[in-house]
Amino acid sequence: MSYFRYLSLLFLLLYNFNLYSQKKTLQAKSTTEDITIDGKLNEEIWKSAAVASNFVMFEPDNGKPINESKKTEVKVLYDNDAIYISALLYDDEPNKIKKEITNRDVFGVSDHFSVYINGFNDGQQDFRFFVSAAGVQMDCLATEDFEDFTWDAIWDSEVLLTEFGWVVEMKIPYAALRFSKSQKQTWGLNFMREIKRDVQKYTWNHIDTKIGAVIPQAGILEGIENIKTPTRLFLIPYTSAYYQQSDIGSDTTLKAGLDIKYGINDSFTLDAILVPDFGQTKFDNAILNLLPFEQKFEENRPFFTEGTDLFNKGGLFYSRRIGGEPSSEPETATNEEINNYPSTVNLLNAVKISGRTENGLGIGFLNAVTEKTKATIFNSDTNESRKEVIEPLTNYNMIVLDQRFNQNSSVSFINANTTRNGNFRDANATALVFDLNTKENTYNLYGDFKFSHVNTIKDYNGYKTALNFEKTNGRYRYLLSGKYISENYDINDLGIIFYTNYHGALANGSYRILNPTKVFNTLKVEQELNLEIQNTTGKVQEGWYKTVLKGTFLGNDYFELGIIINPLKTFDFYEPREYGRYVYVPKRVASYFGFELNRNNALTLDMTFNFTKFDEDKRLTHGFYASPKYRFNDKLSLAYALEYTKMKNDRGWVDFDNLGTVFTERNREILQNDLTGKYSLNNKMTINLTARYYWSYSKNHDFLTLQNNGYLTPNTTYNLNKDRNFNSWNFDLSYSWWFAPGSELSILYRNYGLERASTVEKDLSRNLKNIFNSDLTNVLSISVRYFIDYNSVKNKF
Structure with a gap:
């Protein structure tokens, strides 16, 4: 009996090692049969395709195999136009499947099935496609730091609710993906299933939450060979x-x-917008702004939100500069007043090219042109009006080179340039950014060096640099960070920055549970120290100690408690609105507490209370x-x-x-x-x-x-x-x-x-x-x- 127990234990260890330490591989099957996307899976070719199964829980009880009553089986076909995915999602209580109908890219209270595709298998970026049990599509470009749901691809899907659960059928054209030119394709691949009523997520290839990086833990898709992809040219007149x-x-x-979208090849795409129309974009949330800085607005124009992940590297790109406020004000005499000052500048056209080579080099180019804009000035003595240029014809350019390597690391070069006709201000900013991870994704070293040059009445240069070291795995994690920003660092012609001329250091430590306890599904405790010193005076600009506790209970109600203590005398170098001046900011203590009831409930409530006491x-x-x-x-x-x-x-x-x-x-x-x-x-x-x-x-x-x-x-x-x-x-x-x-x-x-x-x-x-x-x-x-x-x-x- 004892021998049998030891043998069973050894079997389980070997099983878990095989399940969690090795990447699963799925073979895609070629088809010449027409596949109708209807959720019925009645084409004969589906019967002989390889099956991806044995899903494992991602959240909250990481590593737990899926219950047989919720088993999931996925198959992949391909032809010269697209890949086709079918999924059988079993559920022993199909009447309890959540299926709220939402807008596109809004998850809502629904079960979901998704596929994560990395055409270069480089562990850096996923193309993710989701479909809910209500048939609503969601898609995004995903890196380890960000999921960009403003990106929208053109793909087809259908959902069918059945007596055993539900069925998904998807067609994802190659035009919606990026991959190498190789005759034999090897893609990173993962599938995820979310069971909303239980607040559980399962993946095909196990993702170990002890490791901070998710994308490199994908499985492998093989079998796609000798595809001859069609011309990727799409026209979107409006x-x-x-x-x-x-x-x-x-x-x-x-x-x-x-709008024009043209696939230069399987890796690169050109997007162009001619005679843009943004009249139906979301309104801006205007506020009473008493701060010394401009109000920062979210970008709502699709051209500047879709597929701009490359251009956001380095933090030099604030797209609202393009077509935003004019860069100057007209000069007026004592008897003149401005009676027409346009609040925005019209965008004439814009184009962007982005993609990645099979060697991992990402290339991005963006160009936009805005028209000459004038203000009208009225002379009260002569009753005459004149016009003065407040923004000339302006050209905006972004160039990004992003080299990925070792599945999880990258080095990027970014340049942002703004050129205005005539004697107006020109600007250029350049950044070198690196993100290096150990092979096991346990430690991360990242940082940057940035340089800015402004050509105006008096030219000036500035720079910024930062270095960060982070432990990214396990229950206990930490971050050590340092940065320096010079006085004349200025990226505000195509980017946005508020605070300059200081140096600082930050230390962050955190503890989290990786599996549920008797009380919590998730729990994280975070401690942080931050100090910033103004370069010219040596005075403290910012200094705080912060502790944050957040998590979810077993009933999936969320809570968060934070306390921020500013124990030092600090000084604000911007509120005086005058160069070289500063104002004292007293010591203070701030706290907040928030909670959100389980989103699965028909009635839910999100509340946060905050309080700050100054000395x-x-x-x-x-x-x-x-x-x-x-x-x-x-x-x-x-x-x-x-x-x-x-x-x-x-x-x-x-x-x-x-x-x-x-x-x-x-x-x-x-x-x-x-x-x-x-x-x-x-x-x-x-x-x-x-x-x-x-x-x-x-x-x-x-x-x-x-x-x-x-x-x-x-x-x-x-x-x-x-x-x-x-x-x-x-x-x-x-x-x-x-x-x-x-x-x-x-x-x-x-x-x-x-x-x-x-x-x-x-x-x-x-x-x-x-x-x-x-x-x-x-x-x-x-x-x-x-x-x-x-x-x-x-x-x-």
Whole structure:
């Protein structure tokens, strides 16, 4: 009996070693049979294809084999056009399968099946394709640091619910992938299945969560040989119509344009946009910005979000610069005023080329051109107007070279250039970035060196460098980091940066559980120390100790608690708005606590409370965020979010006077309400609602003068009204119909307005009345985009 027990134990050890230490391999089968994507799998060729099975839990109980009642079987076919994937997802309780219908790229409360494909098998980047049990598609480009769901590929899928579970059938054209020119292809491959009601994820090839890197732990797909891929040329013409109405009047606009996608070869793609139209992109969340920096906006234009992972390397690319605010203001005399200053610059065209060679060299090139823009200036003495160029014809360029090696490491060169016609400011920024991992993905060394040059009235150069060492595996992990940024480092012509002229060090340590306990599904404790010192003065710019505890309970309710202590006197070198000046920032303690109830529930709630106490008389900040969401059924859901912040005795810059720099002590409140709703007619057709009301005020009660030592003293002579009251309203109601692959009809009604005042109104109902009585703008737009595959057109003729 004892011998038998030892023999069984040895068998299990060998089984686990084989299961977890070796990569699984799947053979793709060639087919000449036409595959109809209907979820029925009735083509004869499916019966003889190799099967991928024996899935293993990824989260939360990492390494646990899938239960026989949930077994999963996947097969892969291929021809000269695409690969085909079928998946049988067994479930002994098929009536409990979650299947909420959502918009594309929104996961929702659904079971999911996904395939991760790495055409170069280099452990660096996946092309990931997901489909939910409701038939909704999601896709992304994934690296170890980021999943880019703004990337959208053209592929086909169908889902069929059955008495034994559900079935997935997918067709992924080669045009949606990148791979080498080799006659025999070897791809990195993994499949993932998510069972939503149990909050469990399973993968075909085991992913060990003790190791930080996920992509190198994929299995292998072999068998794809001698494929002759078709020409990858896609045309996406569009036409749109806009009707806009406000108190000023009404206007009708018609637009037409073209997007082009061309596969230069199996590895490289050219994307071009001619006569762009971004009229239906998501609105920007305007705020009362009292900071010394510009407000950073999210990018919502598809051309600048899709497939831009290469261009985001090095942090030199902030795409909102292209077509953003003009770079200069006109010079005016005392008898002149600006009566027309465009807030944005029109984009004329843009093109990008990106891809990767079979030797792992990624190459990216992006070019965009914006038009000459003028402001109108009115002379009150002559009653005449003149125009002055505030942004010339401008050319933006990005070049990226990213060499991958050893399955998990890379070195990148990035250059960003902005050239403006005439005597306007030009700029160039260059970065060398490296990311090196040990073979076992247990330690990571990464860093950069960046150089900037600005050509203006007086040329100047700057640089930034950083080095980081991180332990990336096991329960205990740590990070050691150091950086230096020179005074004149400036990437703001095509990138964005706020803080320069300092050096700093950071140390981070963390502990996490790798498998569930009797209380927690996941748990992580994190400690961090950070210190930043301004280069010129040697004063502390930032210094904190932070501890964070976060995790999920067995019922899959999430919580997070954080405490941040700033025990040092620090100084702000930007708030004074004057070169060489700084202001004292008192010691402070901040904390927050948040929780989110299980998202599988029909009614869920997300709440966060925060509090900051300053070492200054009666100065504190507190606030909360609350967002209930109710899912009426698989088609209809509503979510409301309320965010409130109150700052008592806050201090900040307001003006300059004859005594110098004027600060104020003020009270501030910020209130934001968001309402979002979704009704899905089916998995191709949705109606969406997005509404936002934002109100904020700043009420000054004492003025102060900034001294040379950074401290503030009372200013009893300044008496200008610098109070602020700000209201913003946005409302979008849209209908979207994906009537064919890559082709969309969308109708949008938009209503928006903005009100600024120097008189604080604390009554919320009056603020609402004021914004709705202001000059609200109404826009109704219809847009049609149609995807044309050159091969389909060629075959027809």
